[in-house]
Amino acid sequence: MSEWKGLTVESQTRWDEIAEYWDDYMGEKSNRFHREIIKPQTERLLAVTEGKTILDIACGNGNFSRRLAELGANVVAFDYSPKMIERAKLRSTDYLNCIDYHVIDATHYESLINLGKEKYDSAVSNMALMDIADITILAKALNELLKEKGTFVFSIPHPCFQTPSMRKIHETEDINGEIVARNSIQIAKYLTPEPTEVIGIKGQPVPHLIFHRPLSYYINIFLTSNFVLDGLEEPCFTLDGAENDKFDWYEIPPAIIMRFKKL
Template identity: 25%
Template structure:
């Protein structure tokens, strides 16, 4: 996952702690049958494409990209997650073929040259980062003209509704100011054993501006739908999401073939 800024001191250590059992998160119904099908709809053809899996976690989706014919490179700020990913590719079909770097997304991706990748995929990671401007500037730099960035993140409307109108047990906030980017932690613990994970909520506009200011164009916007499989496997989540705003926002940005013609303002 991406590392923390100065007022988010526990993000990296939080994901180091999550690393040993992270497959329970990537295999969860909300990821596999709700978020991932929507992200998959946004992906261009992958065969032969160089893909940056940004905040790759334990490499679950990095491996999925490789299985689809892509040439992936992983990056994560958590040393424990990087170790897990390298172990995943230590032997077997993709042994020695997939580089995995330890780096913070806000540090500019120095291990990649300009225009080095065809696609950047960043799933459910940016909600832990305040500074999206630095992240999207790096994504735009390493992306080839005509390439795309696919992002999934917490839905700004859901984040606001959770805090302002009904505080769920896991949302550690009592109110929200919609126009601000605010830190709001969530408790992922079980049975009275707290496990606090730092999040940031931001208005909808702030989910787009860092990308457009970096010269990217908004190409598609999708909100996950309740699939029959998801409703069968996770009926409580499905009912909650059906009655309220979606849990996630999924976006695809395009780097124009002639990015010099794009201006913002």
């Protein structure tokens, strides 16, 4: 939302404070959430082929940028945290011939356009748009950065199920002598956009900001920016024989991944 523009600097400052903690935690392989929920379906929707040029938006420590390079893509990646980009470069010494890192704020239109008009076959943003105070500028810029019929794939926490003040509930019930476990969530509000402080990784030095928006907001902002929605996934974990004895995201998708194509 445009009224949140003033929070961009605060958000950037906090990410710089937690950048090294997040990088140490995520490492080279990232966490289970990214490995099982985000990465497989994002790769499928991107359909990367060798020689394609891809823009990685809010790339963090460059984990997915390096994966794109392994798949044969030429990557331009940016983040607004200088410390994140510093860590990304340190982890990417074997990929510097095919990954070009920048420190750029995704709410600064001119900086985005300077990355090259109609240069990119695709763009991607993994679990980051909810960290950006104003995504209207990015949507506008992407229409100019992508080639004809270029695609933008992004993942975010599922806004229908991961709302501010959402509660995870784990219940057990004795049914005819059998203890049955049931997981659910409790949601009190959804439609009202709002910024909130969160702890993404236990122990991080300070909370960071996320900006909740309903699903319709994300869809409409790209539809009105000359894109069409042509791919959508709602992945969740699979039990695979594990005991369902605590809350986890099995039947309720924790994230949504969408692909928009430039018209």
